[in-house]
Amino acid sequence: MKIGIVCYPTYGGSGVVATELGKALAAKGHEVHFITYSMPVRFVDYTPNLFFHEVVVSDYPLFDYPPYELVLASKLVDVVKYEKLDLLHVHYAIPHASAAYMAKQILATKGINIPFITTLHGTDITLLGKDESFEPVISFVIDQSDAVTAVSSSLKEDTYRFFATKKEIHVIPNFIDIDLYQNARGTFSKETYAPNGERILMHISNFRPVKRVEDVVKIFSEVSKQIPAKLLLVGDGPERHKLEMLCREMDICDKVRFLGKMKATEQILSIADLFILPSETESFGLAALEAMAAGVPVISSNTGGIPEINIQGYSGYLSNVGDVSDMARNALLILKDDETLKQFKENALGQAKIFSIEKILPLYEELYEKVM
Numbered sequence: 001m002k003i004g005i006v007c008y009p010t011y012g013g014s015g016v017v018a019t020e021l022g023k024a025l026a027a028k029g030h031e032v033h034f035i036t037y038s039m040p041v042r043f044v045d046y047t048p049n050l051f052f053h054e055v056v057v058s059d060y061p062l063f064d065y066p067p068y069e070l071v072l073a074s075k076l077v078d079v080v081k082y083e084k085l086d087l088l089h090v091h092y093a094i095p096h097a098s099a100a101y102m103a104k105q106i107l108a109t110k111g112i113n114i115p116f117i118t119t120l121h122g123t124d125i126t127l128l129g130k131d132e133s134f135e136p137v138i139s140f141v142i143d144q145s146d147a148v149t150a151v152s153s154s155l156k157e158d159t160y161r162f163f164a165t166k167k168e169i170h171v172i173p174n175f176i177d178i179d180l181y182q183n184a185r186g187t188f189s190k191e192t193y194a195p196n197g198e199r200i201l202m203h204i205s206n207f208r209p210v211k212r213v214e215d216v217v218k219i220f221s222e223v224s225k226q227i228p229a230k231l232l233l234v235g236d237g238p239e240r241h242k243l244e245m246l247c248r249e250m251d252i253c254d255k256v257r258f259l260g261k262m263k264a265t266e267q268i269l270s271i272a273d274l275f276i277l278p279s280e281t282e283s284f285g286l287a288a289l290e291a292m293a294a295g296v297p298v299i300s301s302n303t304g305g306i307p308e309i310n311i312q313g314y315s316g317y318l319s320n321v322g323d324v325s326d327m328a329r330n331a332l333l334i335l336k337d338d339e340t341l342k343q344f345k346e347n348a349l350g351q352a353k354i355f356s357i358e359k360i361l362p363l364y365e366e367l368y369e370k371v372m
Contacts, residue, residue: 122283152305207237
């Protein structure tokens, strides 16, 4: 098949998943064309059947904002027509699905039928879905898509709740390359951050308020009162200054390290003992799955799609959003002795294997064939 993939090329979960999906499809012999405004961050392994088409947006004096959606639609028309694509797979409802719909209508006038599949990832539903001004457009492009997928059952339910659509939504969860995380073992030395054998707790995110990273620091503070521990915070964002101030107030700065943004998070995850994800909401919880793929149990909130990944008392524990005390208690249950921690690590890896790319990729291929 010749497949066009439209996604955001950034570090966000949707861009990472879309890029890894394209790379996996190419590895199986399909011809894959990425169409976006810059090279996807995970686009690192070039193969003969993997292509990138840049959407170049110029500044027009007439517009206050660059008309990305229109330029993307024109680019889609060009790539579909001259590369003879079989289908488009767009990630995010707007502007990607709306641009795909426009391209489809233009191509139809030229006698070309191009089906498109829309994958819903989260904020296009949970955030924009709460803004009534977007509802007509999003409902329309969902209905006009030849197929729609959501990354979790929770997101599927949110879509039906927020939008006036009866379109069938296929749940195809995000996936993980287990080998990538297992092969990363030994890249980092645990002694570098925990020279005295302390337990290493970790959090990775963009430090936005929805991630509730302050809760991570509070949980760690409680844990570190009971057992020797270190906290590694990976990422950056608007909440970082608050976190630094909180560490000073709690007098735990000597136990907390801010590592900033890291591309290869699988390497640093290899030294973690516990991952903390206390988010306000997560449509899927890819960070939790990545941790489990590295054999790291997860302490998380029980919101959105996280309970579909993290299994209570098996791969970790779940608590109500904001229940710092319960999360700290659960963390200590896992970390209390080596044997318990070892069992949770094995369970976490076993749970992650359910979402291996080898199991999820055929679901997309089957849907592609059905749509074509």
